[in-house]
Amino acid sequence: MKVVLINGSPNEYGCTYTALAEVAKTLGKEGVESEIIHIGKRAIRGCQDCDACGGDHCVFNDDVTNLVVERMRKADGLVVGSPVYYASANGSVVSLLDRVFRVGKCFAHKPAAAITSARRAGTTATMDELNKYFLIAQMPVVSSTYWTMVHGNTPEEVLRDEEGMQTMRNLGRNMAWLLKSIEAAKKVGIEPPAAESGCRTNFIR
Numbered sequence: 001m002k003v004v005l006i007n008g009s010p011n012e013y014g015c016t017y018t019a020l021a022e023v024a025k026t027l028g029k030e031g032v033e034s035e036i037i038h039i040g041k042r043a044i045r046g047c048q049d050c051d052a053c054g055g056d057h058c059v060f061n062d063d064v065t066n067l068v069v070e071r072m073r074k075a076d077g078l079v080v081g082s083p084v085y086y087a088s089a090n091g092s093v094v095s096l097l098d099r100v101f102r103v104g105k106c107f108a109h110k111p112a113a114a115i116t117s118a119r120r121a122g123t124t125a126t127m128d129e130l131n132k133y134f135l136i137a138q139m140p141v142v143s144s145t146y147w148t149m150v151h152g153n154t155p156e157e158v159l160r161d162e163e164g165m166q167t168m169r170n171l172g173r174n175m176a177w178l179l180k181s182i183e184a185a186k187k188v189g190i191e192p193p194a195a196e197s198g199c200r201t202n203f204i205r
Contacts (some may be wrong), residue, residue, distance in 0.1 A: 008082035010041045
């Protein structure tokens with residue numbers, strides 16, 4: 001079993017990474033492999049709704065979008081972390097997720113969680129924003145013992161957020177438990193439900 005963790009901060013080893021690393025460490029203790037992918041500092045273009053992807057890969061290959069899709073095809077779970085910018089997620093990680101979820105057809109029934117990091121506020125709004133990607137892709141959202149956020153202006157301050165770090169560890173344990181439960185269900189023949197499709201309506205027809 002493997003979980004992909006996306007560091008949606010331009011700072012590779014900043015506050016968001018510190019929270020993700022605690023989750024990754026806990027997953028390791030539970031026997032679950034993990035990989036942290038850093039989105040980097042380069043600009044990530046948004047989805048242009050060009051329909052050229054064909055549901056396989058994005059035609060723009062100048063950032064980590066296709067790497068994330070490829071990793072998720074083989075992974076069993078996903079954690080997305082973002083710093084809070086103006087009570088919202090980092091624009092780069094939103095652009096990334098818009099394209100990843102447009103292209104990737106490999107997310108359904110894989111557990112997912114969002115982590116947010118802020119000096120003070122905006123964490124819950126950011127978490128709600130990120131969770132919407134999981135909810136539309138049929139991904140079970142993994143919870144913890146508090147909202148999955150950390151507070152601090154530096155990695156050192158995040159480490160001093162004892163409840164935040166505890167929340168990260170409990171998230172890691174819950175993710176590992178759910179992954180093992182899904183694996184056990186498959187071994188006895190319980191498969192994910194087949195979703196209905198074909199109905200697409202708007203407000204005028």
